[in-house]
Structures are given as structure tokens and as C-alpha cells.
Amino acid sequence: MEWRQQTSVSRADAFNEAKRWIEEVTGKSFGCSDFRAALENGVLLCDLINQLKPGIIKRVNRLSTPIAGLDNVNVFLKACEKLGLNESQLFHPGDLQDISTRVTLRRDEGNRRLKNVLITIYWLGRKAHLDTLYNGPQLNLKAFEGLLGLALSKALDEGGVPVKDSSDSLCQNPEEECQYKNYRRGNSADSTDSFNSQALHPNVEGTFVIQ
Numbered sequence: 001m002e003w004r005q006q007t008s009v010s011r012a013d014a015f016n017e018a019k020r021w022i023e024e025v026t027g028k029s030f031g032c033s034d035f036r037a038a039l040e041n042g043v044l045l046c047d048l049i050n051q052l053k054p055g056i057i058k059r060v061n062r063l064s065t066p067i068a069g070l071d072n073v074n075v076f077l078k079a080c081e082k083l084g085l086n087e088s089q090l091f092h093p094g095d096l097q098d099i100s101t102r103v104t105l106r107r108d109e110g111n112r113r114l115k116n117v118l119i120t121i122y123w124l125g126r127k128a129h130l131d132t133l134y135n136g137p138q139l140n141l142k143a144f145e146g147l148l149g150l151a152l153s154k155a156l157d158e159g160g161v162p163v164k165d166s167s168d169s170l171c172q173n174p175e176e177e178c179q180y181k182n183y184r185r186g187n188s189a190d191s192t193d194s195f196n197s198q199a200l201h202p203n204v205e206g207t208f209v210i211q
Helices: 003-026 035-039 043-052 066-082 109-130 141-148 150-157
Strands: 200-202 208-210
Touching: 003 035, 003 043, 003 109, 003 141, 035 043, 035 109, 043 066, 043 109, 066 109, 109 141
Parallel strands: none
Antiparallel strands: 200 208
8 A cells, every 4th residue: 555545544544533532422423524624613622622521611602603613612722731731732723724715725734734633632532541530432542543653652552752741742762853842833824824834744654743
């Protein structure tokens, strides 16, 4: 199987597992086959984290407006930070924007942004695994091995890589200088767009690095 095909399969595994987990935890259906569109208004994400940590989000804006959706996504990301996720483990709110009409962007930009969302769901799933008070459905972390790289996933499972500090979380070797630690959501070119200068790209080993 060619590398690009392997990458697509790995991404599909992560998409399917993330969808299954969110639906089982929230008890709600995605409602459509488009992963991005199902999460764009932030309602499912807010419902998800409220199931993991009841009451962490006091109000979910259920109005069907773009502003309401952006508000929910930002509230979700802040709740993730309260649970201990680092800013570098969080996607940017703009990663869930519909960019299908923005012809000036690269063809793979949509996929790159959704990978960021999947990575956040992965770290949230790890938090659920470690929470002794949570007894709901668990995320199958192995479904994300193709996204993160088998070596990193194994190191995380064995406790070889700190979970709370993601500054080195995407580095395969401790000697490597991981540029991911320099990412901040404020680095983006505009306040609602994804970070463009530090994009996640898969390398030949199937892991994701910043370029």
C-alpha cells in the first residue's frame, strides 16, 4: 500500500473511532456523514466534555448561527484547558470552519485542520482513561496510532512520554527539537483561522510534524 493510501486509512480509523466515541458518550447522533459539519456548531463537543466532567460547561448555545457555533467551540476549548490539556494539544477554532469555497487554500488544508481536531479528541480521550471518576465509554487510543505514529503511541501507553506536557509530545526522540512546543493559537494569521506557518504534515513514518 502506498504511503498516501496508508495515511488515508489511518485518518479514517481515527475519524470512525472519534465519531463512535462521541456518539456513545453523548448518546446523540452526528446527524450527517460530514465529520467537520457535525462538530462545527460545537454542541456535540460541549455535550461530550460535560459528560466527561459534569457541569464544566454551564451553558451551551444551541442557536443555529455561526457566532453561536464559534462561542461553543471556544467554550469547549477552555473546558479542555480546565481538564489539564495544554494549549498545544488543542485545535484552533478556525479548524472547524467550512473552507470548501475558499479556492485559494491548498487542497489538503481541510484534512490538515481536521487532523488537528482529531488530535484534541485523542488527548481528551487519554484524560478520560486516566480519570478514575469517569466510568463511561472509552476512546480506543490505538485507532489513532496512524495519526500520531506507533512509536509515540507506545511510549504514551508505557508512560515514557509525559501526558501533561505536550511540548515534546510529537517528537519521536528526546534529542529532537520539537517545534510543536512553539505553537500557540494566537500565532495564526487571523483570529479565526488555523495556524498556517506551523502546519501539521505527515512524514514518511506516518507521524505528524510541524513545517
